[in-house]
Amino acid sequence: MASKPFLSIEGLTQRFPDGQGDTLTVFEDASFGIEKGEFVCIIGHSGCGKSTIMNILAGLAEPTSGVIKMDGFEVSGPSLDRGVVFQNYSLLPWLSALKNVTFGVKARHPDWNKKKVEQHAREFLAKVGLDGDVVHRKPSQLSGGMRQRVSIARAFANQSELLLLDEPFGALDALTRGTIQDELLKVWGDSEQTVFMITHDIDEAILLADRILLMTNGPFARVAESVEITIPRPRSRTEIVEHANYYAIRNHLVQFLGHRSKELAGQQVVEADDRSPQTVRIDKSGELPDARSADTSGGAPHLLAVND
Amino acid sequence: MAGVTLSDNKRAAILSIVMLAVGLLIWELAIPGQKAVGELTEYERLSGAGSQKAGVPPPSQVLAKAWEELSNPFYVNGPNDKGIGIQIGHSIYRVLTGYALAAVVAIPFGFLIGMSAVAYKAFNPFIQVLRPISPLAWMPLALFIIQDSDASAIFVIFICSIWPMLLNTAFGVAGVRQDWVNVARTHELGHLKTAFTVILPAAAPTIVTGMRISIGIAWLVIVAAEMLVGGTGIGYYVWNEWNNLDLTSVIFSILMIGIVGMMLDAAFATLQRAVAYAE
Numbered sequence: 001m002a003s004k005p006f007l008s009i010e011g012l013t014q015r016f017p018d019g020q021g022d023t024l025t026v027f028e029d030a031s032f033g034i035e036k037g038e039f040v041c042i043i044g045h046s047g048c049g050k051s052t053i054m055n056i057l058a059g060l061a062e063p064t065s066g067v068i069k070m071d072g073f074e075v076s077g078p079s080l081d082r083g084v085v086f087q088n089y090s091l092l093p094w095l096s097a098l099k100n101v102t103f104g105v106k107a108r109h110p111d112w113n114k115k116k117v118e119q120h121a122r123e124f125l126a127k128v129g130l131d132g133d134v135v136h137r138k139p140s141q142l143s144g145g146m147r148q149r150v151s152i153a154r155a156f157a158n159q160s161e162l163l164l165l166d167e168p169f170g171a172l173d174a175l176t177r178g179t180i181q182d183e184l185l186k187v188w189g190d191s192e193q194t195v196f197m198i199t200h201d202i203d204e205a206i207l208l209a210d211r212i213l214l215m216t217n218g219p220f221a222r223v224a225e226s227v228e229i230t231i232p233r234p235r236s237r238t239e240i241v242e243h244a245n246y247y248a249i250r251n252h253l254v255q256f257l258g259h260r261s262k263e264l265a266g267q268q269v270v271e272a273d274d275r276s277p278q279t280v281r282i283d284k285s286g287e288l289p290d291a292r293s294a295d296t297s298g299g300a301p302h303l304l305a306v307n308d
Numbered sequence: 309m310a311g312v313t314l315s316d317n318k319r320a321a322i323l324s325i326v327m328l329a330v331g332l333l334i335w336e337l338a339i340p341g342q343k344a345v346g347e348l349t350e351y352e353r354l355s356g357a358g359s360q361k362a363g364v365p366p367p368s369q370v371l372a373k374a375w376e377e378l379s380n381p382f383y384v385n386g387p388n389d390k391g392i393g394i395q396i397g398h399s400i401y402r403v404l405t406g407y408a409l410a411a412v413v414a415i416p417f418g419f420l421i422g423m424s425a426v427a428y429k430a431f432n433p434f435i436q437v438l439r440p441i442s443p444l445a446w447m448p449l450a451l452f453i454i455q456d457s458d459a460s461a462i463f464v465i466f467i468c469s470i471w472p473m474l475l476n477t478a479f480g481v482a483g484v485r486q487d488w489v490n491v492a493r494t495h496e497l498g499h500l501k502t503a504f505t506v507i508l509p510a511a512a513p514t515i516v517t518g519m520r521i522s523i524g525i526a527w528l529v530i531v532a533a534e535m536l537v538g539g540t541g542i543g544y545y546v547w548n549e550w551n552n553l554d555l556t557s558v559i560f561s562i563l564m565i566g567i568v569g570m571m572l573d574a575a576f577a578t579l580q581r582a583v584a585y586a587e
């Protein structure tokens with residue numbers, strides 16, 4: 001670990017009043033890093049604190065303790081450098097789909113004229129499959145999936161350094177989901193963007209991510225593992241399933257969510273330098289001769305893991 | 309059933325017209341015909357029963373009066389005899405002036421107390437005490453301090469329209485969804501820009517509802533205020549015609565008050581529709 005990563009999360013703790021006079025510790029001392037240009041997905045059971053982490057990354061919420069550094073500078077407050085797709089879309093209901101996107105574009109490019117702003121907005125709406133008359137409809141006149149796509153277009157159109165996505169494809173049917181996943185990969189591939197995405201869909205995470213962070217159940221959740229996706233890009237939905245590593249990785253993730261997220265739940269870490277997640281590298285294609293076998297505590301026996 | 313189904317709106321309109329016609333007919337028939345003066349007995353003449361203006365007039369007479377007044381609404385025959393248009397004009401001028409002043413104070417102020425929970429709590433006791441005071445109770449104080457009847461009437465309108473606008477603005481602003489404010493924050497909008505592009509449109513339906521309630525109250529109050537301060541205005545006109553025992557004019561002006569009030573309300577209903585949004 002030579003240099004600091006682009007985005008580093010150091011000792012993040014979040015406690016809330018639990019409503020009965022006590023405090024609820026959602027997660028404690030979470031630390032991890034994200035490299036520039038990396039695509040990272042985070043998976044964990046509902047309520048473990050993923051959205052909370054994302055709100056802190058977005059600068060919308062203050063953690064109880066801990067810091068976030070981006071490019072070496074401590075993050076405080078929201079910024080246009082961090083684009084957000086909220087879990088509940090957060091469209092402004094009095095504006096049409098198009099106006100919701102131009103709202104963001106205008107904020108990003110105050111010097112652009114009206115025509116340029118609208119053209120840019122329409123371009124990104126078209127990328128998520130919204131064109132023609134639908135762009136003039138208000139959010140209440142759109143389907144859930146369409147609203148989600150408007151929200152994605154608004155974030156994509158701003159081409160921010162870091163893109164924070166909270167279950168951005170949750171309300172989409174499989175077909176649309178596929179198209180927009182491809183679009184996301186294109187947008188990401190064409191730029192220097194770093195993406196941090198929350199998802200519940202294991203296959204989606206494997207398709208998109210460089211690395212998947214796994215969270216244990218809350219309270220006292222932690223980011224326990226960082227699983228590298230050792231499948232070369234470009235990846236296609238139909239081809240990755242044939243890759244030697246696909247099922248090994250998938251099994252590992254399913255095992256984690258099925259058993260170990262519960263077993264590890266609430267375990268507080270004692271050692272200070274053990275806070276960052278354990279890196280798990282699963283590679284059955286055997287290209288890495290120096291990979292050493294590690295104890296994966298009840299995981300599938302075919303795992304090869306490297307500890308940082 | 310060959311295509312004679314009418315839309316609900318049409319059926320309602322027909323029903324309204326029928327009710328109006330029946331109502332007017334009953335009213336007309338309920339008023340005994342006025343006897344010519346020559347047919348009156350001595351006793352009737354002495355007791356004033358023959359006076360053309362003393363009885364409740366039938367609708368036909370009110371309509372005739374309306375026609376007469378509305379065909380020349382802006383005449384001036386001395387200080388106590390001005391056309392209905394002039395009287396209503398004065399009232400509307402007072403209402404709109406007092407109302408506009410109230411809006412200029414209440415909306416920005418409501419915005420501020422809506423944004424800050426502390427300010428809201430700090431001002432709430434004052435608002436709660438001042439709000440239930442009948443606007444007319446301010447009249448003596450206003451007349452004493454301002455020393456001008458016209459300005460006092462405007463002040464009374466100001467004081468009665470301010471509360472619904474203030475409270476609704478504060479309530480609307482305080483209730484803006486945090487998600488929408490977060491959208492503004494992630495786009496690095498400044499305070500003023502956030503206020504105008506996110507909070508104002510989000511709270512607009514609540515604010516306009518407050519404005520609509522205020523204009524209704526202001527129009528109710530102006531009639532009473534003008535009865536007190538006198539001089540001009542529809543309220544003064546009603547009172548003056550009552551003093552003249554001209555009930556036809558009284559009924560006609562009551563109708564006019566209703567119609568102008570309805571139009572003011574309709575204007576705000578249109579505004580309300582314009583700012584409404586569905587979540």
Ligand SMILES: Nc1ncnc2c1ncn2[C@@H]1O[C@H](COP(=O)(O)OP(=O)(O)OP(=O)(O)O)[C@@H](O)[C@H]1O
Pocket residue numbers: 016017026044045046047048049050051052053087218
């Ligand atoms: N403002 C708050 N006050 C109190 N508790 C909160 C608050 N926000 C979140 N929590 C609690 O923190 C925990 C984590 O919530 P969070 O929304 O981050 O979950 P999540 O992992 O995003 O879940 P999901 O996958 O269902 O979206 C939950 O137990 C929730 O009840």
Ligand SMILES: [Mg+2]
Pocket residue numbers: 050051052087166
């Ligand atoms: Mg969530």
